[in-house]
Every structure is written in structure tokens, then in C-alpha cells.
Amino acid sequence: MRGKSPEMGDTAHQFTQIETCLAQLGQDGFLTPFLEMVEATGAAQIMVFSYTLDHAACLLSRNFRAGALGARLAAEYLDGWFRQDPLFADVLALDGGQSRPGDPADRMSADYRARFFEAPDLSGKSATLIAGERLRLAVNLYWADDAVRQPDLCALLARLALLHFEARPEHAYPAALDVLSDRERAVCLGMLAGKKAELIAAELGLAPSSIITYRKRAYAKLGINSRGSLFALCRP
Template sequence: MGQSEIRAIDACLGHTGQDGWAAPFLDLVVATGAVQVMVFAYDADHAACLLSRNFRAQALGGALAESYLDGWYRQDPLYARVLALAPGALSVVTGGAPGPEDYRLRFFERPGLAGKTAVLAAGARLRLVLNLYWEVLPRDEDALLPLLGRLALLHFEARLSEAPPALAVLSERERAVCLGMLAGKKAEEIADDLGVAASSVVTYRRRAYDKLGISSRGALFAICRR
């Protein structure tokens, strides 16, 4: 582990539960060589995407996350495994593309992904799966992987609030704009609520979409719905 990774870990710990956490975390993911990262939270009848980023085609990550949450997560063999974890437990699952043939076609073969490595982590309130996707499967397990799972769990448990878990990665203003949109408000109404210009609402919305890996209001509703 090099100095840049150590600095990124320190930055993640320093921003746990706060704005500014995502950037150093994504730097650590890039250091593993993964081409896509997704973090999902699960309960007995629901899945939520907390973080989605494809480093080759940003819109692709959001599209895959939206499709996965549309019932496909139930075909993911890791779904039952992460729910069965005891609090504090962590497991790294390596290998190729999992699941039935139609699942592998949709989430791996068509997007050009060889497979994934998953880190399953259970906390006091959340059950998370951190997925790192590869164009070429790595030969050896990266020592960063368990640490990435712990960092994600610490951060997202610290950010639990009344807002949908999918919005935990956003800044306070970005989250407020998204919550306004989810409530059916127009940009002008949200601007009045926040005491900012309508153009600032557009900026916060764009930043939120970038972080969430989505590009439309429909996608926002999809990743936040319960």
C-alpha cells in the first residue's frame, strides 16, 4: 500500500458520515483497477443503491443500478448471503459473473464486464454489498478490499437519516434538492425553500446526478423508492 492510498484512507476516515467522503473513497477504488463500483444496501424486501460509478461510461453505472433495483437484485446470490451476516461480520466473495444466465447477460456480458469482487459487510443498522467490477478478473485478492467494505459501512451507517439511503453520498444542499424533487416540487419552489437562486438548484441537481450515476428524475425516483 502506497502513500497515496494511506492518505485517501485517512481522508475517508476524517470525512466519515460527512460531505467529502466519496472523492477519496473513489480514489481507493480506482487504485484497485476496478472499472465500476456499486454499493447496495439490503433488507428483507428491499434494495437501495448508495453509490454507483462506472469509470469508463458514467451513465452506464446508473442504468445498471436502476435495472438491478427493478427486482433483479432478487436473482443476485449475494442478496440472501448478506442478509444472513451477523453484525460486525465481513466477507469477500471473488470470482466471475454470478447468477442465472439472463442475470449474467444483463449485468455482465452486455456491459462488457468479466465479473466482480464483492465485499459483504454487516453493521448494526445496515447490510451492505460493495461490488467492484472488472474488465479482466484479477489473479489475487487486493488487501484494500476488506478495508473498502469497512469504510463504506462506517460512512453510510453514520449518514443514516430520514432521507432515502441512496442520497447518503450527497452534500446537504444536493440532498435537499433531491428531496424537493421527490416531493414533486419544481426548481423555483426548491430555490425558495433553500433561499438560493433557481440556477443554484440546477447546479446542485447536476452534482447530485453525477454522484449518483444517474441522468434523469425518473432514475432518481427509481433508486430512492421503497
């Protein structure tokens, strides 16, 4: 009996990941197979933003490479710059159930382009806009200069993200922290509560040096490099 070709094996694994995602919608088990699919596209980072008429929030930020790609992308974007994003009006105009690729290239202001596309160490992004019953999302895959891009899954990833976040129940912590381990999340929640490392360490029964380690790991996963960026990501 002949073995499966690599292509057949990859396809079977992909179907398994999709099946697991669908079975885990709204639950903690969703993110592991979902992020494996994202990383397989060659993306350096994924960020999922949700929008209302006057607000933008980050539901997911996951960096797959060294370097804090999300620090400027998230903190400044959520601090009002999203209103200059041409995709902001596009996603609000979608009817429930609709999705479309987002291409703002010819509609950016010079300041917006310089701040979010020319300065970061990225060669571009692929955006998919999608609307559901409650949420309107932009699912962004950011590419590094040397990435071997495989953007074919963008529409599927956006659909899975929408189903998941619409099914996700209200948590005691922001959705952006779902990608972290329990310890990493606890440290970030302590920081968001304004606690110093020594107090967080005492509450968790850890050494202060461990708090620094968990903070670094959390920042690396989220693609940020500062407390201010953490607060920006976790705005309600």
C-alpha cells in the same frame, strides 16, 4: 537526504486516507478520502447495497467515468431483481463481523446475467459481502473494459464502508445523495419531492438553467440518466 520513491509516497498517502476515513466515520468528511481510494483501484463505479430479508437499498453510488453505468444497474436491481442475485442469500447468511468475496458467476440465471452483466458497458465486477451489527452490505466495484484493475483494496474498502454507514446518523435525505454537493443534493431532493425545475429554482434563488446544470452533474456522479433512476437509488 534522498526523496521518497513513488511507491513509498503512494503508500503514505494511502495510510493518510485510511486514517482520515477512520476519523470521519459517520460524518460528511468520510466520503472524499474513501472515494479517492476507490478511484485509485481503477474502478469505473462503486455501488454499495444494504439488504434485509425482503428489501435492498442503495447507500452509495459513485461513477468515475463518462456514461451512465448505474441507470440499469440500480433501478432494475432495486425493483425486485436483487432477489435473483445469488449474493442476496449469501450476504443474509453472514454472521456479524464476517466478510467474504462475492462470486456469483456460476449461479446466475440466464436472464440475470444478460440484464446486469452482458448489456452494460462493463467487463465485470468485484463484490465483497460484509455484515455488521445492524447492516449487511454488498460493496461492488464495477470495471470498464479498459480498466487497469487493482482490486486488492476491496476487503478494506468494504470494512470502511460498513463502519461508516453503521455510524452514520439518520439524515433528512437518502444516503446515496451524500456524494453530491449541497446544490446538487438540493436539486435532487426537490425532484424527489415532485417539484418542477422552475419551483426548485425559485426556492433556491437560482436560474432554471442552473437547475439543469446541477441535475446533470448529480446524474453524472451517481451514474444515472433519468428521474426514475434517481427515485430507485433513493428508495428508503
